[in-house]
Amino acid sequence: MSNLLKSIIRPEILALSAYHVPSADGMIKLDAMENPYTLPLILREEISQLAEDAHINRYPDPSATSLKVILRNTLSIPSEMAIMLGNGSDEIIQAIALATAKPEAVLMGVDPGFAMFRIIATFCGMNYVGVPLTANFSLDLDAMLAAISQHRPAVIFLAYPNNPSGNLFDPQAICRIIEATPGIVIVDEAYQAFADATFMDMLTQYPNLLLMRTLSKLGLAGLRLGLLVGRPEWLAQLEKLRLPYNVGIMTQLIAERIFQHYDILLEQAAAIKAERTILRARLATMEGVEVFPSDANFILFRLNEASRIFQELQQYGILIKNLDGTHPLLKNCLRVTVGTSDENTQFCKTLRRILDKPLQLA
Ligand code: PMP
Numbered sequence: 313m314s315n316l317l318k319s320i321i322r323p324e325i326l327a328l329s330a331y332h333v334p335s336a337d338g339m340i341k342l343d344a345m346e347n348p349y350t351l352p353l354i355l356r357e358e359i360s361q362l363a364e365d366a367h368i369n370r371y372p373d374p375s376a377t378s379l380k381v382i383l384r385n386t387l388s389i390p391s392e393m394a395i396m397l398g399n400g401s402d403e404i405i406q407a408i409a410l411a412t413a414k415p416e417a418v419l420m421g422v423d424p425g426f427a428m429f430r431i432i433a434t435f436c437g438m439n440y441v442g443v444p445l446t447a448n449f450s451l452d453l454d455a456m457l458a459a460i461s462q463h464r465p466a467v468i469f470l471a472y473p474n475n476p477s478g479n480l481f482d483p484q485a486i487c488r489i490i491e492a493t494p495g496i497v498i499v500d501e502a503y504q505a506f507a508d509a510t511f512m513d514m515l516t517q518y519p520n521l522l523l524m525r526t527l528s529k530l531g532l533a534g535l536r537l538g539l540l541v542g543r544p545e546w547l548a549q550l551e552k553l554r555l556p557y558n559v560g561i562m563t564q565l566i567a568e569r570i571f572q573h574y575d576i577l578l579e580q581a582a583a584i585k586a587e588r589t590i591l592r593a594r595l596a597t598m599e600g601v602e603v604f605p606s607d608a609n610f611i612l613f614r615l616n617e618a619s620r621i622f623q624e625l626q627q628y629g630i631l632i633k634n635l636d637g638t639h640p641l642l643k644n645c646l647r648v649t650v651g652t653s654d655e656n657t658q659f660c661k662t663l664r665r666i667l668d669k670p671l672q673l674a
Contacts, residue, residue: 401538
């Protein structure tokens, strides 16, 4: 590494590994919690028409007013709460970290949790503190409360359901954390569509609670749209960090049109939940496979030699996520996104084939 580079780039950035996205060319892609279904042809045709008519020579509406109206109605956002939009919810996490990154400020999460909380905290100059979950991936409330009084975090992020474990934390434990912390709590509901649980109605109760959603897991990952819901006084400050035209005109137009047919997204989410039940049951019948409960569109499971099995799956053209070695609680754990019925069958067949194969001894 050149001396110039070392002298210019901040040491915490030099030490950081970039968020790695593996190539999935030609593979069955079950690694990134995407919705596997396409939209109905008629809706895709409407989107083509929108593209044809869009004034892409103009900047988009910087406050995305009409998109926010439809989001508010379809997602039952309380009228007293404001909405901020991001280029994916990752960008919202970044705005929150930038706004709160006083010297020595702490951003707290749970481990294992969503990797971007730590990465964004680090590159925004915050100290990240990850509080370990219990062995079955529940919140360790005593450890959280102790860490809160020790570190006085400015911000706590809790994904509900959690990624990569897939479970919902005890809502009462989350309330205790919101009550105990001197800072704000962001409940990240990226996987809410698969969970039947939400903190949306708690927003009015807690002045230090904010709620984040994304359209990525609902079938619109390529559009890049995330939203933060909270009291106008908080969002007015965070809005100052949002770059003026962060949500492009095509994202606004397409998201607005698709949300006029929100039932389609909900039907797809229901289909994914049904597939999740089948996939979990199939995994549970495989010898040596421990399957964890999921309220999300992915399933965490543990088996011997997870890293070798991950690689073999890859050789057979199936890409899932290897979590082995990323955290002690995730030893020998893999995470598979729920795909179409065919993709899930293909994945299960291949996994069974690998597990049944006698080991080739050299
Ligand atoms: N929160 C959680 C818990 C996630 O798992 C993800 C995506 N993996 C995100 C936020 C970010 O989603 P996006 O930026 O696509 O909105």
